Amino acid sequence: MGWLSGSNISLSKDLWIGGAILLVILLTIILRKLAIYVDSQAQARSLAKAQSNHKNIELSSLSTTKSIRTYALEEIKMATREFRIRIGVGATSYVYLAELGDGQFGAVKRVMEERGGCQKMFLDEVSILLRISHPNLVALLGFCLDKGEQLLLLEYIPNKSLFDRLHTSKGKLSGTLSWSSRLSIALDIAYALDYLHSVADPPVIHRDVKSSNILLINDDHAKLADFGLCKLGHDSYSAQTPTIIRGSLGYVDTNYLNTGLVSPKSDVYSFGVLLLELITGMKSLQGSITLAELTIECRKNQDVDVMMGMLDPNLDGQVNVEQFRVLVHVANMALLENSMARPNMAEIAYRISSCMDHSDIDLPV
Incomplete structure (x- = not known):
């Protein structure tokens, strides 16, 4: 009996020791997993905070000029x-x-x-x-x-785009856009581009000047829209690094197409096409031919009667001849192949404004 009693005590002691060891092992595993979980949560919070800070920095950096x-x-x-x-x-x-x-x-x-x-x-x-x-x-x-x-x-600009006004059936229901209205719209966009090129800091190249991006406040005034293709410019008018060609066929600067070099003078070229659109009432592309190519003989002829051959027939000749000649000349200068020889938008705005000051009356040719 004594021997049996001693064996039971020894066995019980071994079981307690084994149980204690097992408990320590389980607690160690649980604590390790808990530590890993806590650490992962801390890392996740740190990452989320970093992402949030990055987003705030990113958005705050956009809001340096005005509060939006x-x-x-x-x-x-x-x-x-x-x-x-x-x-x-x-x-x-x-x-x-x-x-x-x-x-x-x-x-x-x-x-x-x-x-x-x-x-x-x-x-x-x-x-x-x-x-x-x-x-x-x-x-x-x-x-x-x-x-x-x-x-x-x-x-929100309620009166659609210049493209709609000139080229769609619904737009034409409002009647023919008068010569004086066309001049006024051209001047508004010239002022807008001059601001982007000469006042904005750094300068901005729009890269998508076209009639569908010109929204009409009314028949006499307009605003330039859609800055999705804009590029920040340089103090110099010459870009140094070729870029991917952006813009719309018929309006894209031929020098930009050939070299990949974009500058504010690329917008000047597009504005020249816009002037042709206002003068002729035609779209920038005529099939596979650009409006600049189609009109080159008429617009470079010194005979005013030949030049008048490209005037929008819907105007029924109701134009001021001197203003017409000025607008054609400005378009020709804006469309020069040599981009450096093109006038800047300040010069263009001055020429259009000056010719409008001479006469506000539409006269038959």
């Missing part, structure tokens, strides 16, 4: 009624009408990745819009970068 409100996606959805009324289409975006309350409206540009848009292009556009402010540029009211959406809230 950022919107939540739900606010934009409510204002656009779930993107219900589409009022425009861009190369990488759709544009929707937004109701802002108190009878105010805005235009929401929705950048679409499936149309070639990307966050870098979106942030570049926001960055440029935050730097600029001019009566003849469409203004930025706010933006949204939320839940994968890239949205710009822009000033």
